[in-house]
Structure formats: structure tokens, C-alpha cells
Amino acid sequence: MxxxxxxxxxxxxxxxxxxxxxxxxxxxxxxxxxxxxxxxxxxxxxxxxxxxxxxxxxxxxxxxxxxxxxxxxxxxxxxxxxxxxxxxxxxxxxxxxxxxxxxxxxxxxxxxxxxxxxxxxxxxxxxxRRLTPETRDAILHIKDAYWSDPRYRDTITSASIYAAVLDDGVRTIAEFEEYVSCPGSGPQS
The missing domain is CATH 3.30.460 (Beta Polymerase; domain 2)
Incomplete structure (x- = not known):
């Protein structure tokens, strides 16, 4: 789907x-x-x-x-x-x-x-107001990949996903995984 x-x-x-x-x-x-x-x-x-x-x-x-x-x-x-x-x-x-x-x-x-x-x-x-079609798509894909992950709502939250995408330029699941494993390593760092 x-x-x-x-x-x-x-x-x-x-x-x-x-x-x-x-x-x-x-x-x-x-x-x-x-x-x-x-x-x-x-x-x-x-x-x-x-x-x-x-x-x-x-x-x-x-x-x-x-x-x-x-x-x-x-x-x-x-x-x-x-x-x-x-x-x-x-x-x-x-x-x-x-x-x-x-x-x-x-x-x-x-x-x-x-x-x-x-x-x-x-x-x-x-x-x-900060969402664009590109950031909305990135957030949906990342959240979908993580919502059932045991880390979600513990060390990974919706707010952390929004910040990664909207503030640090993360756009893919792979970029987000790197982002959470090495804070400050996002695409705009």
C-alpha cells in the first residue's frame, strides 16, 4: 500500500x-x-x-x-x-x-x-507550515519504518524524526539510521 x-x-x-x-x-x-x-x-x-x-x-x-x-x-x-x-x-x-x-x-x-x-x-x-511534499514524504517513510521498532517512543520519537527531516535535511531511512547512530552526522552537518 x-x-x-x-x-x-x-x-x-x-x-x-x-x-x-x-x-x-x-x-x-x-x-x-x-x-x-x-x-x-x-x-x-x-x-x-x-x-x-x-x-x-x-x-x-x-x-x-x-x-x-x-x-x-x-x-x-x-x-x-x-x-x-x-x-x-x-x-x-x-x-x-x-x-x-x-x-x-x-x-x-x-x-x-x-x-x-x-x-x-x-x-x-x-x-x-514547514512541511513540503518532499519533507512530508520523507517523514512518512521514516516513521513507517520505525513505529513498530522497539526504540520508537524510547530513543527514537516522532519529534526526533521531524527534527532530522526539517532541521537537518535527512530524507531517507538510511540517512536517518546514520543520523541516530551518529548524532550530528546528518546531510547538513
């Missing part, structure tokens, strides 16, 4: 999760929502959604009730909560609908304050 066709299929699946299956309907009572990450960038290579909720005053009790609704609605395999407000990151639910490396959905859901919400959406818009 062509990488762009695969990304479009995943985007349609994500739309169904968000709208038809009701993830956004569950989140909206807490505050304004923004779906960021690879969904917003139109760079999906695996089933991952990053949802931000502008909910600066949500209580932990209400956020737990929200997490319970998501867990029940989507028959979550695993759901975990983190209070990262002291680090300036907000409240977090990580929801897994099964083994993500085998293709199950993963939701990263953040309840944040207005400043964090605006930073997330502004940062996403800024990254989209």
Missing part, C-alpha cells in the same frame, strides 16, 4: 474514533479540544491520537470520571493517569486499546491550561 494511502486510511479511522465513536464528545464537556500530533500534521503511520483539552480548572475527580468514560467507551486494555501540573504539563491520561506495536490505538490525552493549550496548537500550526 502506498504510504500516503495508508496515512489517509489511518486518518479516516482516527476521524471515526474522534467523532463517530465519541472521543471528542466525551472530552468537550471539560473544555475546548485540539487534536494535535501526527493527526494534525497529516503524518499518521500508526494508531496514535494526541488530544489536548483546555481545562485549567478540572478537578482530579472530574478528570478521573472522564478517564473512566473513555476507558469504558473504548474497552481500554490499559489506562494510566499522571498529574504533571507541578512540571507545567497538566493532567494526563494514557489510554491503550491493546498492543500498540501490533496496531492498537493509543490515546495521549492532556487537560492543560489556556497557555499550554495555545502553545500546543500554535506549535502544531508552525510545524505544518
Amino acid at each position: 502506498q504510504i500516503h494511502d495508508q496515512a489517509a486510511r489511518l486518518r479516516r479511522e482516527a476521524d471515526a474514533v474522534l467523532e463517530e465513536q465519541g472521543l471528542l464528545a466525551i472530552a468537550r464537556p471539560l473544555g475546548e479540544t485540539f487534536v494535535g500530533g501526527s493527526y494534525f500534521y497529516d503524518l499518521m503511520t500508526w494508531r496514535d491520537l494526541d488530544l489536548y483539552i483546555n481545562a485549567p480548572d478540572v478537578s482530579i475527580e472530574d478528570y478521573f470520571a472522564f478517564g473512566a468514560k473513555v476507558t469504558v467507551r473504548f474497552h481500554a486494555w490499559k489506562a494510566f493517569f499522571t498529574d504533571s501540573r507541578t512540571e507545567g504539563r497538566g493532567l494526563y491520561w494514557g489510554v491503550r486499546l491493546g498492543d500498540t506495536r501490533s496496531g492498537a490505538w493509543k490515546f495521549d490525552i492532556w487537560a492543560v491550561d489556556a497557555t499550554q493549550f495555545e502553545e500546543a496548537s500554535a506549535g502544531a500550526r508552525a510545524l505544518v
